[in-house]
Amino acid sequence: MPASPEPDLVVAETRAILADHSAREGPLLPVLHAVQARFGHLPRAALPVIAEALALSRAEVHGVASFYHDFREAPAGCQVVKLCRAEACQAVGARELAEHAQARLGIGWGETTPDGSVTLEPVFCLGLCACGPAALVDGDVVGRLTPEGFDRLVAS
Amino acid sequence: MRLYLSQDAAAKALGAEATAAAIRAAAPGVDLVRTGARGMVWLEPLLEVEAPEGRLAFGPVTAAEVPDLFAEGVPGASHPRCLGPTEALPWMKRQTRLTFARCGVIDPLDLAAYEAHGGLAGLRRALGMTPEAICAEVTESGLRGRGGAGFPTGIKWNTVRQTHADRKYIVCNADEGDSGTFADRMLMEGDPFCLIEGMAIAGRAVGADRGFVYLRSEYPDAIRVMQVAVDRARAAGLLGPSLLGSGQAFEIEIRVGAGAYVCGEETSLLNSLEGKRPVVRAKPPLPALQGLFGRPTVVNNVISLASVPVILAGGATFYAGFGLGRSRGTVPLQIAGNVKFGGLFEAAFGLSLFEIIDDIGGGTASGRPVKAVQVGGPLGAYFPRDLFDTPFGYEEFAGQEGLIGHAGIVVFDDTVDMLAQARFAMEFCAVESCGKCTPCRIGSVRGVEVVDRIARGEPGQIALLRDLCETMKFGSLCALGGFTPYPVLSALTHFPEDFDRARRAA
Ligand SMILES: Cc1cc2nc3c(=O)[nH]c(=O)nc-3n(C[C@H](O)[C@H](O)[C@H](O)COP(=O)(O)O)c2cc1C
C-alpha cells in the first residue's frame, strides 16, 4: 500500500490546487476531487488548508467530504474494483458475483486486501444496465462480468 | 472505405476498444469513425460499414472474430454475418429518434458533422426569437421534465425568465443515479453538442449566461467527452461572450459529483455545487426563484434539455404531435436488467409494458419467464405481468401506484425474490438518505429490520411494514424517503407469496 505523503508536501500541493480553483464559483467539491486525484485519498493535513482558504471551519470541510462515497481517508489498493450493486445488475447475478468477489479476496465492501493489491467498493449504477453485471476497474468499464472474469481481472 | 464503431461506455464494456485495435490491424487503410451508441446493447460491439444502401450492421463483433470477418477485405452486404442496413433493423425502424437522432451516427466531437445532421438549427431559430416566445414554444410542445417529476419545462423556464436578478443559472442535472437508466450517459457520450445547444437555448430563454453540468463521477467516459465538447464549442463560438455572433453570452462548466444518489435531487445538487453539505433544501423557495447561490435557476435533466433543440427546430406542434394524453413527445425507454434485447429505444409515449418487454425487449436473457419489472429506478414500483397493459405515460403509471421516473425499465425473471428486492429498497434508502428527516433516516433502517423479521416468519410484521411505509410517504421532505415505499409496497402487494415463505414452511 502506498505510504501516506509528507504533511509539508500535502500543504504545499493543496495550496497550489486551491490557487488553480480560485476563480471558480463554489470551489470546494472540485478542490476535494483534485486533492484526491493527486494523493489517492484526502490526507488529513489537507483539510485545514482547504478550510482556511475557503473561509470554512474544519468541521464544515469534513462534513462535506464525509457525505460523499467517493472520498477516502486512506489510500486505496493498487487496483480499485467497483462492483455495481444496483437493481439492473442484481437481475443478472450481481449479488452472486459480489459474494464471489468478497470470498475470493477475503475482504468486505470498502476494504483493501492485506497485501494492498485490491480495494473492493460497491457502486450504485454505472449506466451499464443492459450489459450487467457491471464493474469499473481503475476507471475502465467492464460489462457482463462473470466470477471467472473477476478472477482474471484481479489476477492480472 | 468508412467504418463506424461505437465508443460508448457500454460498447467499451463489451470490448469495443479491442475490436477497434483488431480492425485497424486487419484493415490498416480504412477510416474507422468512433461514434456514440445506437442503443442496441446486445449487438455491441456493433460495427457498421458504409455502403450505397446505408450503413451495414455487423454485431456483436469481438476482437477475436475480426480476422475472419475481414479475411476477404472489409465485409459487405453479401457477407453471411451482415445483419443488413442498420436503419432497417426492426429495433431501429420502430423508433422515433428525435432526441437521439444523431446518437450512434456521428463522431460525437465533430461539430461539422453535428451541424450537417441538423445540429444548431434550434439555437439559430431561438436566437431570432424573444425569450418569451422561446418559453411559449417549449410550453406548447408539452415537454415535461424527463428527470422524474414531470414538471412542464416551459413553465419552469418562464418563471425564471420573469424573475429579476443580477445573475441566473442553467443547471443540467446529469446525476442519473437510477439503476436501469443510461439515456443521459448515452446522449452525453454520443451527442454532447446537443446538450450544449439545449442549455444555450435555455440560457437565451431565461436570461442566464452561465450553466453547469453536474455530472456523476461514475461516468468517467461521459465526463471526458463533455469536457472536450465544451472546449470545442467554446473554440467554435458556440459558447462564450457571443453565441454564433449573436451578442448573447453563455458559458458552461462541467462539475463532477462524488457518489451520492441524493445529489440528483435538485436542491441537494445545488448545495453540492455550492460546496455545501448536500442535504435537501425545503421548498419553497423554488430553485426557479432562489436556486444556485440564491439566484433564479433552471434545473433540468439532460434529456429535457437535449430535447429542446429538436423542439425549436421542428416546432412545438411537431413535437406535441407525438405521445399520449398529457405525456407529449418521445421518451428514451431504457430496457435493462435480465432482458434479451436490452438498450435504448426512443418512442412516443404510450407503448404498453407488454410491447416494451415482450416485443421490443424479447423477454428475458435467461429465457425464463418474466416475473416483475421495476420502472423508474430505485424509487419506482415493481410491476407484475397483470399490469403490463399499462401504457407508458406519467398519469397512467401514477394511476397504478407507480412512476415512470427517468424511464428505466429493469426486467427480472422468475428467480427473483421480491422480499430481497423490498429489503434492498429500504437498505438503499438507509445508505443514501441525506439524514434530514427522521422517517427517511431511521424509518429505512427499521424497514430493513422489519423485512428481515418477515423473512423469519415473525407474525404481525407485514402490518408494521405497511405502517412504516405510510410514515415514510407522508413524513419525508423529498422523494428518496417519500417514494421508497413504492418498490416496497408494490413488491408486498403484487408478490405476497414471497413474503409468506417462512410462515408456510413452518
Ligand atoms: C432522490 C432523488 C434523486 C433524483 N435524481 C435525479 C437524477 O439523477 N437526475 C435528474 O434529472 N433528476 C433527478 N431527480 C429529480 C430532480 O429533483 C428534479 O426534479 C429534476 O432534475 C428536474 O429536471 P426536469 O424537470 O428536467 O426533470 C431526483 C429526485 C430525487 C428526490
Ligand code: SF4
Ligand atoms: S426524505 Fe431522506 S433524503 Fe429526502 S430530505 Fe428527507 S432525509 Fe433527506
